[in-house]
Amino acid sequence: MPNSVEKFPMDEDLSNSVLKELECPVCMEYMVSPITMCESGHNICNRCGPKVKKCATCRQPLLSTRNFTLENLAKTIKYPCRNRKTGCEEAFPLDQITHHQTVCLHRFYDCPLAKAPGNLCLWQGPRSEIKRHIDINHKLRVTEAIATLSVFIKAFNPTYKYCRVIYTLGEIFYQQFDVSADNFCFVVQYVGPEAEASRYKYQLTLKSPCGPEKIKVSQVTQGVKVSTDDIRQSGKCIKLPYDVVKNFLENDDLKFEMSISEV
Ligand SMILES: [Zn+2]
Ligand SMILES: [Zn+2]
Ligand SMILES: [Zn+2]
Ligand SMILES: [Zn+2]
Numbered sequence: 001m002p003n004s005v006e007k008f009p010m011d012e013d014l015s016n017s018v019l020k021e022l023e024c025p026v027c028m029e030y031m032v033s034p035i036t037m038c039e040s041g042h043n044i045c046n047r048c049g050p051k052v053k054k055c056a057t058c059r060q061p062l063l064s065t066r067n068f069t070l071e072n073l074a075k076t077i078k079y080p081c082r083n084r085k086t087g088c089e090e091a092f093p094l095d096q097i098t099h100h101q102t103v104c105l106h107r108f109y110d111c112p113l114a115k116a117p118g119n120l121c122l123w124q125g126p127r128s129e130i131k132r133h134i135d136i137n138h139k140l141r142v143t144e145a146i147a148t149l150s151v152f153i154k155a156f157n158p159t160y161k162y163c164r165v166i167y168t169l170g171e172i173f174y175q176q177f178d179v180s181a182d183n184f185c186f187v188v189q190y191v192g193p194e195a196e197a198s199r200y201k202y203q204l205t206l207k208s209p210c211g212p213e214k215i216k217v218s219q220v221t222q223g224v225k226v227s228t229d230d231i232r233q234s235g236k237c238i239k240l241p242y243d244v245v246k247n248f249l250e251n252d253d254l255k256f257e258m259s260i261s262e263v
Helices: 012-021 069-075 084-085 094-103 127-137 195-201 227-235 242-246
Strands: 036-038 063-068 078-080 092-094 107-108 124-126 142-144 149-153 163-167 172-180 181-189 200-207 212-219 238-242 254-262
Touching: 012 069, 012 078, 036 200, 092 094, 094 195, 124 127, 127 172, 172 200, 181 200, 181 227, 181 242, 195 200, 212 238, 238 242
Parallel strands: 142 163
Antiparallel strands: 036 063, 078 092, 107 124, 149 254, 163 172, 172 181, 181 238, 200 212, 200 254
8 A cells, every 4th residue: 555645646637737727818928926817717826827817818907816736736846947948948936936936047138228227228137148239239328348447537517427337357247336315336246146246346446636646446246137227226236425435526627447356
């Protein structure tokens, strides 16, 4: 007699038919909890639900009623990663798939320059295609750096956000600096897996145009997924009182040196 608490491995066909049921009719991705339904009982995923007003299958209104039966079935199977089209072959149980997809090496990235105010780039793609996308669409916003970069900003405007992409060390970085709440904030973000962002640091050097004063500050890069505003608020960037930075302006021009290196 088999032990009654022993779990039977899920039959592969059954697993596949549950997966078929879990396909969202709108985005075609597998649904994770909460799965809600329309008046006639069609399911929709938790990402599309809030975006569409009517059921994609029958046009009936969507309800907040959850499909617990399907949610429970979902707990018994392994979900293939949604980045399978871009090469991920991994599959995880429901409680791990969402986390995996945020750290997955094959995940889709937004265009890094979509962070720049006024740049409505909607491109998304795998990491391997980011550089190509930038080179074709945003070439003027790219700086290629070998070592230290000397930057000269003619007539620095404290109400403007200066955003660029920097290619260095064989990697891509997003850089933004601006003045907000009387602070000069300088942020560099690593365009790659979040866990690897702490492998890099950036250094900013300001030198007085007419005296010996000098400020040299370093900070560890943050992942590109974090919003630049959140980084500024958490203080994980270079932040200097703008009153201090003003002393380094020559006329209105801002000059500084920066570098990105491995920690
Ligand atoms: Zn969906
Ligand atoms: Zn429906
Ligand atoms: Zn994956
Ligand atoms: Zn773009």
